[in-house]
Amino acid sequence: MIDLSLKILKKIEKEGEVKLSVISSLLPKIYGDHRDFYPFASLITQGLVEDSLVKKDEPDKNPEYTSLKLQVLAWKLFATSSGDYKATYKGVTWSCKEKLSDHLYSLTGKGYLYLNEDRSKKFEKRFTFLIAIFSAIFASTVTYFLGKI
Structure with missing residues (x-):
């Protein structure tokens, strides 16, 4: 709904x-x-x-x-x-x-605010997901190169 x-x-x-x-x-x-x-x-x-x-x-x-x-x-x-x-x-x-x-x-104004808040939440979720992926890739890359030393 x-x-x-x-x-x-x-x-x-x-x-x-x-x-x-x-x-x-x-x-x-x-x-x-x-x-x-x-x-x-x-x-x-x-x-x-x-x-x-x-x-x-x-x-x-x-x-x-x-x-x-x-x-x-x-x-x-x-x-x-x-x-x-x-x-x-x-x-x-x-x-x-x-x-x-x-x-x-x-x-109404409340309706516009609700939609803006919904968009902000979606953006924050996507941004957090990208940061998590980047962090995992960065950590695995650093671990890989530290294991070669």
Whole structure:
């Protein structure tokens, strides 16, 4: 799921703003319902992706509220990913003056920082691996030449 989340974040970073229909096409359709949208919904609830249709004054402190918000958000994303101007799922209706599947999502500052941190960690791992290889080669070369003396 982390690879999928990174794929979504990198796509949004590359394009600036991405339509819900495009993000929906990136998600594997394992269940064929709202559960397929949980990875993307969690990116929104963690504050990595900006959703302008979500109220900002909601109380995020309560863990029960956050999990409920995640579930309802997954419902909304599933329903609106293929909806035109009005979508209904599990008794909840979403409507808008613009086409729902064309709703745009963008990265937040936290999202950009997360991607930069991920790139830094990957660079550090590669650098450490190269240093380890260089150290092993250097040590074996020195040992070889010291054995010849």
